[in-house]
Amino acid sequence: MAFLRSLLGLAVGAVMISAQGNTANTTATYTNPILWEDLADLDVFRVNDTYYYSADSFAFSPGAPILKSYDLVNWEFIGHSIPTLNFSDPTAYSLEDGQQAYVRGVWASSMRYRPSNGKFYWIGCVDFNQSYIYSASDPTGEWTQTGQIATCYYDCGLLFDDDDTPYVAYGNTNISIATLNSDLTAQVSTTRIFNGTFYIEGSRLYNINGTYYVLNTQPASREWTLKSSGGIFGPYEQQILADRPPSGTPGSGYPHQGGIVDTPEGDWYYMPFIDDSQRAAGRPQSTCTHSGPRNLEGFVVAEADE
Ligand SMILES: *[C@@H]1O[C@H](CO)[C@@H](O)[C@H](O)[C@H]1NC(C)=O
Ligand SMILES: *[C@@H]1O[C@H](CO)[C@@H](O)[C@H](O)[C@H]1NC(C)=O
Numbered sequence: 001m002a003f004l005r006s007l008l009g010l011a012v013g014a015v016m017i018s019a020q021g022n023t024a025n026t027t028a029t030y031t032n033p034i035l036w037e038d039l040a041d042l043d044v045f046r047v048n049d050t051y052y053y054s055a056d057s058f059a060f061s062p063g064a065p066i067l068k069s070y071d072l073v074n075w076e077f078i079g080h081s082i083p084t085l086n087f088s089d090p091t092a093y094s095l096e097d098g099q100q101a102y103v104r105g106v107w108a109s110s111m112r113y114r115p116s117n118g119k120f121y122w123i124g125c126v127d128f129n130q131s132y133i134y135s136a137s138d139p140t141g142e143w144t145q146t147g148q149i150a151t152c153y154y155d156c157g158l159l160f161d162d163d164d165t166p167y168v169a170y171g172n173t174n175i176s177i178a179t180l181n182s183d184l185t186a187q188v189s190t191t192r193i194f195n196g197t198f199y200i201e202g203s204r205l206y207n208i209n210g211t212y213y214v215l216n217t218q219p220a221s222r223e224w225t226l227k228s229s230g231g232i233f234g235p236y237e238q239q240i241l242a243d244r245p246p247s248g249t250p251g252s253g254y255p256h257q258g259g260i261v262d263t264p265e266g267d268w269y270y271m272p273f274i275d276d277s278q279r280a281a282g283r284p285q286s287t288c289t290h291s292g293p294r295n296l297e298g299f300v301v302a303e304a305d306e
């Protein structure tokens with residue numbers, strides 16, 4: 001049974017730090033939050049010994065910043081999945097003719113690695129209308145637009161399944177999973193997998209040893225898990241993953257809308273972000289946090305912070 005170490009606590013935790021190309025292990029500590037940056041709606045995944053983090057960038061171009069880490073605590077910026085915000089309204093995105101596209105950029109998107117061809121993919125819905133796909137052989141670039149699908153995969157989570165089929169979980173309240181064609185240029189089919197009874201969004205999709213999980217946030221305080229042992233299309237049962245966990249940042253909102261990732265040793269971590277309107281003008285500053293042991297299979301929840 002694996003442990004899900006969520007990244008939420010006030011507590012100082014221990015984490016294994018392993019340097020690139022260095023087999024030596026050293027034990028270090030970390031405190032939450034681990035990042036003081038506006039890097040909301042994150043997706044996190046691991047390829048071998050390297051963790052990648054993809055985030056929102058809203059109005060900014062280039063879009064969809066990518067960070068890299070070897071220990072989930074120390075992160076560095078390595079590039080962007082979207083070289084230029086142009087999408088279907090390039091005049092507005094390039095601020096020509098007095099036009100603008102403020103906040104019509106990148107949010108709640110997903111980035112993953114595809115083992116079958118060694119490429120990285122980014123997918124996200126823009127303007128509640130079109131979904132765009134960008135791809136790169138090296139996450140530091142060059143990224144190119146490789147697809148556009150005339151469907152909004154709202155708050156999407158990408159999964160390359162064990163048989164290499166690309167799936168995208170998306171939606172709010174009601175959650176669907178679309179099957180894409182092999183080169184991610186078209187939708188093959190889409191299936192409603194869950195009819196919600198309250199508002200959820202921010203899907204992240206995982207196949208963990210043949211069990212499928214869709215993480216969703218109930219903004220902006222709880223993280224829920226849909227779990228299916230009967231295949232990717234369900235049936236799914238909904239259980240709480242984290243309920244108003246502590247943030248480590250007095251006065252902030254609750255950590256929410258993140259992803260889970262395992263270490264090479266099999267420990268699981270949950271990485272959410274925080275809205276911190278106390279410390280930023282305009283859009284809330286967001287941070288990303290860590291803490292201590294959770295049980296993935298049992299859906300044991302973080303303690304409420306109130
Ligand atoms: C690092 O330490 C962990 C825990 O002690 C151990 O399981 C793992 O094998 C070590 N990794 C390396 C590369 O030495
Ligand atoms: C990950 O490790 C496997 C096995 O060593 C290797 O074939 C693959 O190229 C590595 N992937 C990346 C992205 O480094």
Ligand SMILES: *[C@@H]1O[C@H](CO)[C@@H](O)[C@H](O)[C@H]1NC(C)=O
Binds near residue numbers: 083084087089090145
């Ligand atoms: C946006 O720019 C990319 C090159 O970065 C180009 O491939 C794509 O066609 C452009 N899209 C639009 C809508 O102009």
Ligand SMILES: *[C@@H]1O[C@H](CO)[C@@H](O)[C@H](O)[C@H]1NC(C)=O
Binds near residue numbers: 127129130150
């Ligand atoms: C959505 O995109 C289509 C192009 O596929 C375009 O014709 C339509 O105007 C767009 N709708 C909105 C509301 O932007």
Ligand SMILES: *[C@@H]1O[C@H](CO)[C@@H](O)[C@H](O)[C@H]1NC(C)=O
Binds near residue numbers: 195
């Ligand atoms: C969810 O689906 C139900 C039908 O099962 C529908 O009545 C409801 O309007 C949908 N809600 C949303 C937010 O799409």
Ligand SMILES: *[C@@H]1O[C@H](CO)[C@@H](O)[C@H](O)[C@H]1NC(C)=O
Binds near residue numbers: 192193194195
């Ligand atoms: C969702 O609701 C629709 C309409 O009521 C129904 O047809 C569908 O079977 C439901 N799907 C799930 C997964 O519950």
Ligand SMILES: *[C@@H]1O[C@H](CO)[C@@H](O)[C@H](O)[C@H]1NC(C)=O
Binds near residue numbers: 002
């Ligand atoms: C998945 O299977 C591997 C190998 O059997 C096991 O080590 C690991 O704990 C399993 N992971 C989970 C989350 O159950």
